[in-house]
Amino acid sequence: MTSRLITLEPSGRRIEIVEAGAGRDLLFLHGAGGHMPADTLIAALASHYRVVAPLLPGYGQSAGEDDLRDMLDVTLHTLDVLHALELEQPIVVGHSMGGMIAAEMAAIARTEVGRLCLLAPAGLWIDDHPVVDIFTKLPYELPGLLFHDAEAGKKLLASGGNMDDPEFLKQFLVMNARRLGMAGKLLFPIPDRGLGQRLYRITADTLIVWGNEDVLIPPVYGDAFKKAISGSKLVKVSGAGHAVGQEKPQAVLEAIKAHF
Template identity: 60%
Template sequence: MDLKTVQTRHVPVRYFEGGPPEGKNGPDLVYLHGAGGVTAEDPFLAALAEKHHVYAPLVPGYGDSEEAPEIRDMLDFTLHTWDVVEALGLKDPILVGHSMGGMIAAEMAAIAPNDVTRLALIAPAGLWDDDHPVPDLFATLPFEMPALLFHDAEAGAAMMTAGRNVEDPGFLQAYLVTNARQLGMAGRILFPIPERGLQQRLYRIKARTVLIWGDSDRLMPPVYAHAFKKGIPGAQLVSIPEAGHMVIVEKTAAVVEAIGALG
C-alpha cells in the first residue's frame, strides 16, 4: 500500500492506497480503521486490495498525520470523512468500517443516505446497552488487550508483539506516546462510552448493508450485532465463528468474502 496525502478544506489527510493495476480495478472501496489504527503492512488491507481499489484514510492524529483540534465531536468526524471522500474524487465507493471506523461509516451513511449504496460494518461501535456494557478501552492495560480483542488470546498477543522486544524501554515509551496520541483523538467519540445517538439515526441508512461480527467478540458483544441489524432496514448479518473483535485478522478471508457479496 502506498502512503499518500490529500488536502481537505481544514487539514491534510494521510491515506493508504492500493489495488489492482490500472484498467483492472475492482470497485473503489474506502476503509475506515478502528481505534488501533492501520499500517501499510496490514494484511486486511492487502486482502481487500486484491479485488478493490482501496483508500484507507488515517484519522487525524494517527500515524504521522497531523492532529486536528477542530474535529471535536461525532458530526465533525462524519463531515471530515465525507470531505476526504470528496477530496479523493470518489463517487459512491463501497464504504467499510471496523469498530470505531464502523461507527463513523454508519454515521456517514445515515447523514447522507443517498450517497452510499454499499456499506460493510465490521463490529462497529456506536450503540449502548446497559445490560451489556462495552468494556472501557481507555482503562484497559496493554497485557489485557489480547484477551479482549481476539478469540485466541495467545495467538493475538503474538500478533500484537511480532518482531518487537516488549521489554525494551524504548519500545514501551514509543508505544505509550503513540497510544496516548491516538486514543486522545478516538476519545472524542468513544469516551466515556462509545455512544453518540447513532441508534436514533440508523433508520436513515438506505445502503445495502452487511454486518460482520466475530462470535467471540468480547469488546463489542454480538448482542450489538442484532441491535444494528434491527436498526438498519434490510441489513444482513454475517456471524463468523472462532473470531473476536479483530475478526479482520483472525478470519480475514471470511470478512473479505462477506464484503465481496456487496458487489
C-alpha cells in the same frame, strides 16, 4: 500498499492515505487502534478491490485533530476526505470506531455511500451488555480483548517488538496516547453519541460482520444493528474476536463479495 498525503480544503488538515489493489473503489475506515502493521485485512480486500484507507487525524502522519470536537465533526471530515479523493458511491467498510463513523456517514449523506459494511461497529449501548472501556486497559490486556487468539494478537500488535520490553512499551504508549486522544472524543466514557436514533436513516445496502467470540463489543450488538438498519444482513464469524478482519480476513472478504 502505498501511502501518500493530501491536504483538505478549506480546513488545511494533512491526511495520510494508504492505497492498495485495483477494481471497484472501497473506502476503509480503521478502528481506534489505527491500521495494523502489514494490515492483513487491507491486503485481503486489495485482492479484489481498490482500497483507499485514510488515517484519521491523530493517527500516522495525519494531523489536524484539535478542531475535530465531536461525532458530527469527524463524520463531516470523513465525507470531505471521500470528496477530495473523488470517490463516487464507494463500498464503505468501517471497523469498530470506523464502523461507527461509516454508519453516521450513511445516515447523514444517504447518496454518498453506495454500499456499507460494518465490522463490529461501535456506537450503541446496551445496559445488560456493556462495551469494555479500552481507555482503562493496559497494553498487555489489549490482545485478549481484541483477538480470540490472544497470543497471535500479541505478536501482531507488537509488530516484531516485545510488549514486555520497557523501551518498546514506552514507545507504544507514546504513540497510543495520540491515537486514543482522538478516539476518546468518540468513544469515552461510552460510545453512545446518538447513533441509534439515526440508523433508521440508512438506505445503503448494508452488511454487518461480527466475530462470534468478540469480548470487547459483544455479538449481541450485531443483532441490535441488524434490527435498526432496514434490510441489513448480519454475518457472524466463528473463531474471531473484535479484530474480526485481522483474524479472519478471508472470511470478511468472502462475505463482502457475496453480499455486494
